[in-house]
Amino acid sequence: MSTDNSPLFELTLIGAACLGRAARRTANLVTRAYNHHLSPLGIEITQFTILCTIALGRAKSASELADMVGVERSTLARNLDRLVASGLVVAEKGDGRRITHRLTERGLDLVADALPLWRNAQNDLLSRLPTDKDEAIREDFKLLRRAARGSLADAG
Structure with missing residues (x-):
């Protein structure tokens, strides 16, 4: 029989309560769903979000772009x-030693072609959630990101 201090109890608790595990499992499944919808164009959701973020032109460096997209550098x-190798993006010299990126015509065309597929993925997922739950989920994600940033700041 397990006690509250036993390794088996701890492992069970991790499986049931770990926010990191839950976030990772959710992110993997959501990514797979978007990738499925985008697959006819041969791109994945990470690439699509990078292209969209570059198209907005707000990132002044690769580090800023990574932060905006939410991926490791x-x-x-x-x-x-x-x-870049696919001819969708070009790298350009920015301020100082910074490198910025912009979409090529081919990249802009791909984003335009991908938008309806992204909308289908988005609508498919939203249709499987309780009505009007999507905003609450995004707010919960914001809270979790804020907590994680605070934890990292305290550790640093």
């Missing part, structure tokens, strides 16, 4: 390499 670099 190494993940961004790998994806940017693919997008």
Whole structure:
């Protein structure tokens, strides 16, 4: 029989209550759903969000772009390499030593072609949620990100 201090109890608790595990499982499933919808164009949701963020033109550096997209810098670099090699993005010299990125005509066309597929993915997921729950979910994600940032700031 397990006590509250036993390793088995701790492992069960992690499986049931760990926010990191729940977030990872959710992110993987949601990513797979979007990727399924975007697959006819040969891109994944991470690449699509990078392209959309570049199109907005707000990132003044690759680090800012990574933060805006919500990926690690190494993940961004790998994806940017693919997008540049595919002729969808070009890298340009920014302020100082910074490198910025912009979409090529081909990249703009791909985003335009992907938008209806993204909308289908978005609507598909929303249709499977209770009515008007999407805003509450986004707010909960914001709270979780804020808590994680606070934890990292306290650790640093």
